[in-house]
Amino acid sequence: MKQWKSALIAVLFLFFTTHTAVLAHEGEGEEQETENYLKDFSTNEHDHSDTEEGVTDSHDSHEVEESTHESEGSSSHDSHETDATSNHSSQNHSETTIDEDSHVDSSSHDEEGGHGTFTGEETGPNYIVLSSFASVNAGFLLMGIWNKVRKRGNKHGIN
Amino acid sequence: MALTSKKSSFDLLSIPIIKKFIKSKWYPGIFQWIVLVFFTVIVFELVAGTVNSHRNFGTTMTWVLWWPIIPILFIAMGRFWCAICPFGKLSDIIRKMVGSERPMPKFLRKYGIWLIDLFFIAITYSDHVWGIVESPRGSGYLLLLLVTMVVATSVFYERRTFCKTLCFLGGLAGNYSRSGALELRGTAEICRTCKTQSCFKGSEQAEGCPMFQFVRTMDSSAECNICGNCVKNCPNDSIKLHVRVPTKELWTLKNPKLEHASLAAVIMGIVFVQNITMLEIWGQILETISIITGTSNYVVNFTIAFIISMALPILLLLGAAKLATLLGMPNTIKKNFILFGYAFIPLDLAGHLGHNLFHIITEGKAIWFNSLVFIGKEVTSVDLSLASTSTVQLLQYLIITIGFLGSSYTAYKMGKKASFKAMMPYYGLMLLLGIINIYLFSLPMSHRV
Numbered sequence: 001m002k003q004w005k006s007a008l009i010a011v012l013f014l015f016f017t018t019h020t021a022v023l024a025h026e027g028e029g030e031e032q033e034t035e036n037y038l039k040d041f042s043t044n045e046h047d048h049s050d051t052e053e054g055v056t057d058s059h060d061s062h063e064v065e066e067s068t069h070e071s072e073g074s075s076s077h078d079s080h081e082t083d084a085t086s087n088h089s090s091q092n093h094s095e096t097t098i099d100e101d102s103h104v105d106s107s108s109h110d111e112e113g114g115h116g117t118f119t120g121e122e123t124g125p126n127y128i129v130l131s132s133f134a135s136v137n138a139g140f141l142l143m144g145i146w147n148k149v150r151k152r153g154n155k156h157g158i159n
Numbered sequence: 160m161a162l163t164s165k166k167s168s169f170d171l172l173s174i175p176i177i178k179k180f181i182k183s184k185w186y187p188g189i190f191q192w193i194v195l196v197f198f199t200v201i202v203f204e205l206v207a208g209t210v211n212s213h214r215n216f217g218t219t220m221t222w223v224l225w226w227p228i229i230p231i232l233f234i235a236m237g238r239f240w241c242a243i244c245p246f247g248k249l250s251d252i253i254r255k256m257v258g259s260e261r262p263m264p265k266f267l268r269k270y271g272i273w274l275i276d277l278f279f280i281a282i283t284y285s286d287h288v289w290g291i292v293e294s295p296r297g298s299g300y301l302l303l304l305l306v307t308m309v310v311a312t313s314v315f316y317e318r319r320t321f322c323k324t325l326c327f328l329g330g331l332a333g334n335y336s337r338s339g340a341l342e343l344r345g346t347a348e349i350c351r352t353c354k355t356q357s358c359f360k361g362s363e364q365a366e367g368c369p370m371f372q373f374v375r376t377m378d379s380s381a382e383c384n385i386c387g388n389c390v391k392n393c394p395n396d397s398i399k400l401h402v403r404v405p406t407k408e409l410w411t412l413k414n415p416k417l418e419h420a421s422l423a424a425v426i427m428g429i430v431f432v433q434n435i436t437m438l439e440i441w442g443q444i445l446e447t448i449s450i451i452t453g454t455s456n457y458v459v460n461f462t463i464a465f466i467i468s469m470a471l472p473i474l475l476l477l478g479a480a481k482l483a484t485l486l487g488m489p490n491t492i493k494k495n496f497i498l499f500g501y502a503f504i505p506l507d508l509a510g511h512l513g514h515n516l517f518h519i520i521t522e523g524k525a526i527w528f529n530s531l532v533f534i535g536k537e538v539t540s541v542d543l544s545l546a547s548t549s550t551v552q553l554l555q556y557l558i559i560t561i562g563f564l565g566s567s568y569t570a571y572k573m574g575k576k577a578s579f580k581a582m583m584p585y586y587g588l589m590l591l592l593g594i595i596n597i598y599l600f601s602l603p604m605s606h607r608v
Contacts, residue, residue: 123210133307137306137307140310141253144258144314147314
């Protein structure tokens with residue numbers, strides 16, 4: 001059992017080290033790759049107003065101008081400060097013909113298949129957030145270790 | 160004493176290979192480790208992978224695959240997911256290594272389910288205000304937040320305190336599992352004479368029930384993870400794992416609680432919110448609210464729509480309870496509200512399943528494509544749907560109809576000797592909720608990836 005666990009840890013370690021190495025090279029030839037992927041995997045029909053502002057995450061945009069939202073194709077969260085009276089009716093990821101009483105025509109998926117285009121910039125992990133999580137968790141674990149040590153000390157009559 | 164008296168239902172533990180497997184050290188460990196490895200990879204992808212949710216492996220696996228599968232698992236296998244959940248396994252590991260094993264605080268014991276209700280509402284609200292589902296980073300941070308909560312509770316408290324009192328998915332699992340097709344119970348004649356109580360206390364074979372359950376008095380599957388610890392621990396071979404008719408547990412509730420009934424109503428509200436915000440008409444709804452509020456602020460207008468969606472099922476249930484009491488239903492309005500709140504569960508399940516069926520079917524190939532991208536393969540196909548949307552709609556209508564029948568039959572069974580006239584408000588309510596769900600599913604819906 002111990003050997004099995006060690007093997008699992010080794011596999012995880014290898015995965016993360018190789019994946020981290022890949023991340024370190026992230027961006028090399030990425031533009032071309034992204035372009036190819038988007039050509040294949042999305043409709044490229046939506047004009048995300050986010051891109052005009054260079055926003056990387058669709059939710060980061062809280063103050064998109066009303067006019068740009070007219071053609072918003074993404075989810076409703078994309079803009080939090082937009083005018084609610086603006087035209088949200090094109091929210092659906094597919095901009096093909098929509099019947100009033102039905103779901104989006106399935107042919108839109110079959111023929112175009114995409115679910116929105118990502119035209120923002122790729123960003124790496126947010127180390128500040130991650131290290132905050134890590135330190136809080138490490139803090140709790142240290143408390144646990146401290147409790148264990150103290151308990152063991154009490155057991156052996158050490159104060 | 161709530162023990163098994165099912166002579167006709169089939170006991171899965173009567174199959175030697177299943178019993179042997181559940182009693183072995185491989186169960187549920189083998190599943191737990193596999194899920195934990197997947198979970199680690201998914202979290203890593205969410206927090207460090209691409210920020211494009213359409214391409215992120217973690218987003219696809221979490222919201223297109225896992226979230227839609229969850230209700231199916233609850234129907235088929237009760238709370239089995241909780242036995243193999245990565246958060247639960249993490250809790251087990253931490254408690255084993257550095258846990259203080261203090262008793263669960265009284266506050267959590269008393270208000271745990273209310274906290275779950277609140278967390279569930281808060282998470283749904285946050286998702287729509289800050290965006291979690293569509294943002295890989297948001298999803299990743301949510302999972303890390305849950306990890307932190309698991310670590311904090313496991314360091315101090317015994318067993319699975321987090322799962323029982325704080326996990327929003329645990330609350331959902333508990334409610335849905337009441338409708339599940341699996342039921343673990345003890346054998347009355349054996350448990351009555353048991354002196355060891357090792358199902359609760361634990362033994363050398365395994366620790367006691369991680370969910371603080373005592374098989375002898377357990378009358379619900381809501382808090383049984385089917386982790387098999389009691390099967391391993393019981394020296395008298397008392398435990399049975401029955402296959403039962405889904406929703407059967409709801410027909411004869413012994414101790415209905417307000418917090419559980421409220422959660423069932425809240426889940427209905429959450430299903431409404433999830434459906435409405437993905438619909439084409441969502442823009443028009445916001446527009447109408449903005450005229451009333453006089454502001455174009457999304458958060459303000461969404462908050463109003465959110466409160467209405469959450470309050471609607473609760474108010475409807477309250478209204479039905481009052482009307483039923485006026486029409487001759489025995490018990491007080493409060494008691495009727497609590498009891499018949501549970502009848503929402505089959506419709507909750509149907510709504511949840513129907514909504515997510517749309518995602519898993521119309522975006523299903525994204526699971527395959529993003530898995531290929533994850534392992535470095537090129538993707539050339541452009542079609543993500545596994546079936547046409549009209550097929551999905553047909554399935555959704557069918558599921559809602561089954562949910563409606565399940566809820567109505569549950570209400571009928573709960574009513575016992577109540578007259579048809581007194582039961583009318585509940586049948587009417589179930590019909591109304593079924594129609595609302597079907598109407599929402601008939602409208603154009605947007606995708607997650």
